[in-house]
Amino acid sequence: MLSDLPQQIVFGLGLGAIYALVAIGFSLTYRTMGLLSFVHPQYVMLGSVFGYTALVTLGLPLWAGVVPVGVATGVAALLIDQLGLRPIRRRGGLEIALILATVGWGIVLVEAVRQDWAYGPSALSLRGGARPPFTLLGVQVRWDTLATLGTAALLVGGLSVFLRRTRIGRAVRAVGESRETAALMGINAEAMFAVSAGVSGLLGGVAGLLVGWLFSAGIATGAIGVKALAAAVVGGFGSLPGALAGGLLVGVFDNVVGVDVSATWRDAIVFGLIIGVLLVRPSGLFRRRAA
Template sequence: MGTFIQQVINGLSLGSVYALIAVGYSLVYSILLFSNFAHGGFLVIGGYICYYVLNSLGANIWVAGLVSLVGSGLCAVLTERLAYKPIRERTSVTLYLLIASMGMSIVIENLFVIFAGGRFRALPPVIPTSPVNLFGLATTSAFDLLSLVAAVVFLGGLQLFLTRTKWGLAIRAAAYDLRTAGLMGVNVGRLISIVFFVSGLLASVGGIFLSVRYTLYPQLGSITIKAFVAAVIGGLGSLPGAVVGSLILGLAEMLTAGFLSSQLRDLVVFSLLVITLIVRPSGLFGKDIKEKV
């Protein structure tokens, strides 16, 4: 029983980190209707900024985390302005945006390989990883509990932003129809920049925790493919779906690793993806969107 509870907590912790990344995928998809595969690059940017601020400037984790969040968010906005905006202004075909995002993902990864090197780096021990006893029922890591709490705080903050602010209302309106929102007076360019900033910020939080859980290296962004799978399972464009899909995926991974074999983790993850696409292609909370001919 104790092992089961421990694996559930580990799964919720991992799933909460996936949720931070998957929500970024869903935010961009809900507005521009394309999957931003450069999203993993923002995660890596956040991790490296945090690493260098901690080591070079000797700052604490709060300062390093803040600089990382802002830096990653601004890089996401810059990517949108340089790579996606010119395409959006020339064509409405979202396939070109998808292809551009794949190219940007490779560009960001290789820039870090060139300028930061390809070796693995470990963040300083700024986040506790000591074992924590849960009322005698199970033993887990303080890191898992902190990552779960951090995800709840940031996702809760996003929910407040979307429901209590003017720009949050604009984002929700644009998710229904971007063109109509623009005709109603919403500054579409600024709204898209805000969406990318928020998605980059959330990716940076995930990048910091994943850098501590594993290590930091230029290809760390490839792990976001699982967050994308979670977004598909929950329903692309649905923020609650992204969170639920991420928690399902995290639990499936950890329970498989704990009771079957760690080698079967990826098999289970992508089997869930295939089953979802066969049974319910729009995901758990997604809506069927017919393409106009």
């Protein structure tokens, strides 16, 4: 039973890369705005159905679909942040009011997509024929696992460059560090919130496209986001490298537990892990200082 462990680890890494993309979005939103966003999982859902439009309706190949799907989801995220959350921030609303508003927008997104004039309630398939897997060092590797890992690596690399090397990226980090100090430096915090919302949405959207490609697209896809939230917590909420590591870890753990331990208790065990990690290290595995 454990003989195919390497196999499960490799496939788990692919899954983990998706969790990581979503978890990084969660963490970026938290780091910049201090917001636990429950609309974020629905960007995965949105990305998956946009993926259906790009790959099935328009017939694009996967690689060509990444940019339009990511951008479309990013724009949706930006609009929701600016139209749906900004008014609450401007009134100095409670943190819990903001969190609840994200819950509300999340429901709106799912219900809008569920309508028959949109994508309907059933799961959609994005793919035609899959290419046969190849063997590397005795481990069967699926091409789509590789594609997933590659896309995630490119995005994470791009995000890292954006946040470290560009003016806007540095401004986003500055706002996350201290809104007041950043304002004194002439940084418009609201604009940076919009940027980070857009970037988080873009990452979530691409993750959604990949979920659609690996499994299926549709309104149920947002459930992936719950595990991704767990991944972000395991890595240390607000830490981007932590979110990456947490995503990969939860992906592998999730897959190995699901296949080799118990498929029925899989989710309970994964959530138990989250609680365990929080109890032992309240600020996550990869974070040195408490938030």
